[in-house]
Amino acid sequence: MSILVFIEHAEGEIKKSSLEAVSYAAAMGEDVTAIAIGPVDESILKAAGKAGASKVLHAADEKLEKGLIQPYAKVIAQAMEKEGAKTLVLAKSSLGDPVAARIAAKLKAGFVSNVADLPDTSSGFSVKRSIYTGKAFANVEMTTETKIIGIKKNAVELKEDGGDASVEAFEPTLEDADFAVKITSQDKQTGEILLPEAEIVVSGGRGMKGPENWGMIEDLAKTLGAATGCSKPVSDIGWRPHHEHVGQTGVKVSPQLYVAIGISGAIQHLAGVNSSKYILVINKDEEAPFFSAADYGIVGDAFEVVPKLTEALKAA
Numbered sequence: 004m005s006i007l008v009f010i011e012h013a014e015g016e017i018k019k020s021s022l023e024a025v026s027y028a029a030a031m032g033e034d035v036t037a038i039a040i041g042p043v044d045e046s047i048l049k050a051a052g053k054a055g056a057s058k059v060l061h062a063a064d065e066k067l068e069k070g071l072i073q074p075y076a077k078v079i080a081q082a083m084e085k086e087g088a089k090t091l092v093l094a095k096s097s098l099g100d101p102v103a104a105r106i107a108a109k110l111k112a113g114f115v116s117n118v119a120d121l122p123d124t125s126s127g128f129s130v131k132r133s134i135y136t137g138k139a140f141a142n143v144e145m146t147t148e149t150k151i152i153g154i155k156k157n158a159v160e161l162k163e164d165g166g167d168a169s170v171e172a173f174e175p176t177l178e179d180a181d182f183a184v185k186i187t188s189q190d191k192q193t194g195e196i197l198l199p200e201a202e203i204v205v206s207g208g209r210g211m212k213g214p215e216n217w218g219m220i221e222d223l224a225k226t227l228g229a230a231t232g233c234s235k236p237v238s239d240i241g242w243r244p245h246h247e248h249v250g251q252t253g254v255k256v257s258p259q260l261y262v263a264i265g266i267s268g269a270i271q272h273l274a275g276v277n278s279s280k281y282i283l284v285i286n287k288d289e290e291a292p293f294f295s296a297a298d299y300g301i302v303g304d305a306f307e308v309v310p311k312l313t314e315a316l317k318a319a
């Protein structure tokens with residue numbers, strides 16, 4: 004019996020969060036088969052082997068190009084049946100969560116999302132789920148035979164020492180009714196990099212004084228290959244577009260590095276950045292609350308610090 008892992012891909016690459024899901028499944032000690040949906044180069048799918056998959060099923064139908072919840076759920080459920088998989092692992096994401104919920108309803112499976120640690124099987128099967136935007140954990144016991152586990156981004160160490168996975172075509176049975184809705188276009192939200200997916204985010208707050216000063220945020224972001232974000236007041240005043248607003252009422256990010264510049268660190272902002280692996284805060288007020296959530300801090304005037312930092316990074 005194997006574990007099935009749904010792997011998402013974008014722009015010709017398997018998403019890192021999906022490779023983390025593969026590593027998680029591999030660490031459970033079972034044979035891991037992955038399923039990829041939509042057109043993508045097979046050589047890219049082989050790379051799932053490095054993270055621990057022995058085989059990748061590929062449902063390459065062009066109709067499945069964009070992440071559609073209904074048909075994706077059907078494809079994955081059929082793949083589980085084909086493989087005899089009683090456990091599905093996938094990355095917590097805006098696609099993964101609704102797809103998993105549909106499969107759970109269809110297969111009468113237990114589904115826990117935002118899981119941050121390997122299951123405890125010492126008595127039963129329980130998983131540790133991150134709650135309250137990463138401030139606490141809940142231990143959840145899963146009692147169904149079929150289980151679906153959604154993995155929190157950055158919570159699992161990525162395994163990179165496996166070999167290539169074999170890739171096998173998978174042809175699911177789909178009907179026109181499975182395509183009841185259609186995505187006609189997808190627009191990128193910010194610069195070249197999508198904010199919710201970004202590995203590095205550079206965000207500015209009211210301390211940046213005005214939209215005319217955002218050039219230095221963008222310059223630093225470009226140098227780091229980062230997406231740009233902002234605090235809520237900044238988008239409310241219209242200095243930046245609303246889709247860049249990070250926090251409780253905005254985008255939740257979970258990058259490797261979150262750089263907060265001239266942002267005080269109000270609880271509502273922190274709610275959107277708590278899952279970042281590292282946080283660097285640049286603020287001229289050493290009492291700014293953000294420093295207590297930071298891994299690294301620079302007390303200083305952003306207008307002096309940021310250009311110097313960018314210059315140093317460019318020179319490095």
Ligand code: FAD
Binds near residue numbers: 264
């Ligand atoms: P400020 O609080 O004005 O802080 C500016 C910071 O810049 C200060 O720390 C200051 O020391 C620093 N600074 C000033 N000049 C410089 C300089 N030259 N160099 C370096 N640092 C400098 N906020 C969000 O961001 N996201 C949300 O999702 C969100 N949701 C909310 C929901 C509700 C229901 C409510 C009530 C509020 C919400 N807020 C949210 C607002 C939140 O409470 C704060 O008001 C907001 O985050 C503050 O934004 P700021 O840090 O940019 O501005």
